[in-house]
Structure formats: C-alpha cells, structure tokens
Amino acid sequence: MKILKFALSCVLTVGLLAACGTSEENKEKQGTGGEAPQEKVTLVMGTSADYPPYEFIDTAVSDDIIGFDVDIAMYIAEKLGFELKIQDMDFNGLIPALQNNRVDFVLAGMTPRPDRLENADFSDIYYVAEQMIVFKADSGINSLEDLAGKKLGVQLGSIQVDLAKEIAEEFEGVQIEERNKITDLVQELKANRIDAAIIEDKVAEGHLNANADLAAFIIEEEGEVGSAIAFPKGSELRDQFNEVLREMVENGEMEKLIIKWFRQG
Known part of the structure; x- marks a missing residue:
C-alpha cells in the first residue's frame, strides 16, 4: 500500500509540475494581456x-x-x-x-x-493632377498643333498613352514612342530621339527644375483625371x-x- 501511495503521489506531483510549466509557457506566449500576441500581416x-x-x-x-x-x-x-x-x-x-x-x-x-x-x-x-507636354525649349513647340509630324513620348502602360493617341488622331503625322520609365523619356528628349513627351505636371516639374533646356505647357482636358x-x-x-x-x-x-x-x- 505504501508503495502504491508513493507511486500515486509521484504521478500527482509530476502532473502538477507539468500543469505549472504549461501555465508559465502560456503566460510567456500570451504576454501581460493574457492573449497570444499576433504577428502583423x-x-x-x-x-x-x-x-x-x-x-x-x-x-x-x-x-x-x-x-x-x-x-x-x-x-x-x-x-x-x-x-x-x-x-x-x-x-x-x-x-x-x-x-x-x-x-x-x-x-x-x-x-x-x-x-x-x-x-x-x-x-x-x-x-x-494635370498633364503636360514637355519638350526642348528651343524646339519651336508651343501648342498641340506643333506636334504634327513629331515623335511624342509616353510611359508604357500609362494613361498618357491614350492621351497621345487622341492627339495623334487630331494632328497628322504624330508618332507615339513608348518607354518603360519617365527618366527614359527625359533622356530621349535631351538626346533628340523624341520631340516631346506627355508627363504628369507634378512629375514634370521636377525634371523641368533639373533641366534648364526643357520647357512645357499644360494640356487642357475635360473633366478630372x-x-x-x-x-x-x-x-x-x-x-x-x-x-x-x-x-x-x-x-x-x-x-x-x-x-x-x-x-x-
């Protein structure tokens, strides 16, 4: 009987210790708030x-x-x-x-x-925002009419592509040139590989400030884009x-x- 009582006592003691250990682990996982901290998605x-x-x-x-x-x-x-x-x-x-x-x-x-x-x-x-036509200051471009027969650059996949197509439909001989990045368009302009580019006004302003040889004007559009x-x-x-x-x-x-x-x- 003594042996049996001792064995049962050991089992109970181990069980209590295990329970205490689990509780402490949960507290560590849960933190002071009592709930496990969730990682942000x-x-x-x-x-x-x-x-x-x-x-x-x-x-x-x-x-x-x-x-x-x-x-x-x-x-x-x-x-x-x-x-x-x-x-x-x-x-x-x-x-x-x-x-x-x-x-x-x-x-x-x-x-x-x-x-x-x-x-x-x-x-x-x-x-x-508004859209701008950006060009070399000495190019002689002052209006959309002046883009007839010129190469007009736009960013590939941008809303400016559609705007360029509208301009090309209205003015004869406009050739649309698409590039991956706005910086590519600016480089093409400065190298005279395109004559003008359509760039959003706030984006264009940074390039205009950095390049004194560039000029621009706003494209008048109906509605807000x-x-x-x-x-x-x-x-x-x-x-x-x-x-x-x-x-x-x-x-x-x-x-x-x-x-x-x-x-x-």
Missing part, C-alpha cells in the same frame, strides 16, 4: 519607383523608396495594423502583378481608366483603404502630405 505594395514625387529613390540619401504614395500607404497600413513591403517594378507590369497575386495592392499614381477597371478594383480618387489605389478584383482591402482615405481627408493628413510633396519650396 504583411501587405505587399506594387509600385514603379521612377515617378517623383509620387514614388522614387533618392540615391543621394538611401536606397529606400519614398514619396507621396509611399507615405499614404504607410499611414493606411499603420492605421489598419498591417506591415508594409514595397515591391518596385515597371509600370506596365503592375496590373498583371495584381492579377497573379504577386502584390496585394498598387499605389503608383494610377488612374482608374476603363481597361484597368476590367482587371482590377480601385479606391476613391485620392489626388487629381485622378489617381487611385488598385486592388485585385473582389479584394476586401478596398473598403478598408477607402475608410482610411476618407479619414485622411477629414483630419487634414492628406493635405499635409500634399503640401509636403507638391507644394514645398
């Missing part, structure tokens, strides 16, 4: 980092992608409790990346034009992002970012 943002001040790399400072769109994405991700990873790629590869689930959303100064709406869902418009965030079809993120975008407008955060990236200096 990482969202992958697709962008084309050649579009200052929306998204670009200031190589003189670091290799990080910065800009207006990046600040918007960081604000939204923090507000919704997500980690953010930014993936750089050519602009014309952004919508395919959404469709192939390589990215969770696209923030790249993208306009929700009809063909894109067929392949992606878009947020509310978060910024409205703005930028929105793109998501895979049916993504639940769209409504969540829209809620934060509206909040940013209401609390003045969006205006702060606009002043920071578009109106400073």
Whole structure:
C-alpha cells in the first residue's frame, strides 16, 4: 500500500509540475494581456519607383523608396495594423502583378481608366493632377498643333498613352514612342530621339527644375483625371483603404502630405 501511495503521489506531483510549466509557457506566449500576441500581416505594395514625387529613390540619401504614395500607404497600413513591403517594378507590369497575386495592392499614381477597371478594383480618387507636354525649349513647340509630324513620348502602360493617341488622331503625322520609365523619356528628349513627351505636371516639374533646356505647357482636358489605389478584383482591402482615405481627408493628413510633396519650396 505504501508503495502504491508513493507511486500515486509521484504521478500527482509530476502532473502538477507539468500543469505549472504549461501555465508559465502560456503566460510567456500570451504576454501581460493574457492573449497570444499576433504577428502583423504583411501587405505587399506594387509600385514603379521612377515617378517623383509620387514614388522614387533618392540615391543621394538611401536606397529606400519614398514619396507621396509611399507615405499614404504607410499611414493606411499603420492605421489598419498591417506591415508594409514595397515591391518596385515597371509600370506596365503592375496590373498583371495584381492579377497573379504577386502584390496585394498598387499605389503608383494610377488612374482608374476603363481597361484597368476590367482587371482590377480601385479606391476613391485620392489626388487629381494635370498633364503636360514637355519638350526642348528651343524646339519651336508651343501648342498641340506643333506636334504634327513629331515623335511624342509616353510611359508604357500609362494613361498618357491614350492621351497621345487622341492627339495623334487630331494632328497628322504624330508618332507615339513608348518607354518603360519617365527618366527614359527625359533622356530621349535631351538626346533628340523624341520631340516631346506627355508627363504628369507634378512629375514634370521636377525634371523641368533639373533641366534648364526643357520647357512645357499644360494640356487642357475635360473633366478630372485622378489617381487611385488598385486592388485585385473582389479584394476586401478596398473598403478598408477607402475608410482610411476618407479619414485622411477629414483630419487634414492628406493635405499635409500634399503640401509636403507638391507644394514645398
């Protein structure tokens, strides 16, 4: 009997110790709040980092992608409790990346034009800009009529492609030249391989300030053409992002970012 009592005592003691050990492990996992801390879900943002001040790399400072769109994405991700990873790629590869689930959303100064709406869902418009014709100052180009018979450059896959086609339909002999990056267009202009390029105003301003030999004028368009965030079809993120975008407008955060990236200096 003594042997049996001793054996049962050992079993109970081991059981209690094991229970205590489990409890301590749970406390460590749960933290002070009593619940296990959950790792943040990482969202992958697709962008084309050649579009200052929306998204670009200031190589003189670091290799990080910065800009207006990046600040918007960081604000939204923090507000919704997500980690953010930014993936750089050519602009014309952004919508395919959404469709192939390589990215969770696209923030790249993208306009929700009809063909894109067929392949992606878009947020509310978060910024409205104008388009400019950029050219060499000594080229003799002063109006859209002067583009007749000229080579007009645009970024591949951009809304400017459609605008260039409209110009080509109106003025005889306009040849459309597409390039992957805005910086490619500027280099082509300076090398006289194209005569003009269509670039969004805030993006063009940076290149105009850096290149005294370039000039530009605004293209008069009907209606507003703005930028929105793109998501895979049916993504639940769209409504969540829209809620934060509206909040940013209401609390003045969006205006702060606009002043920071578009109106400073």
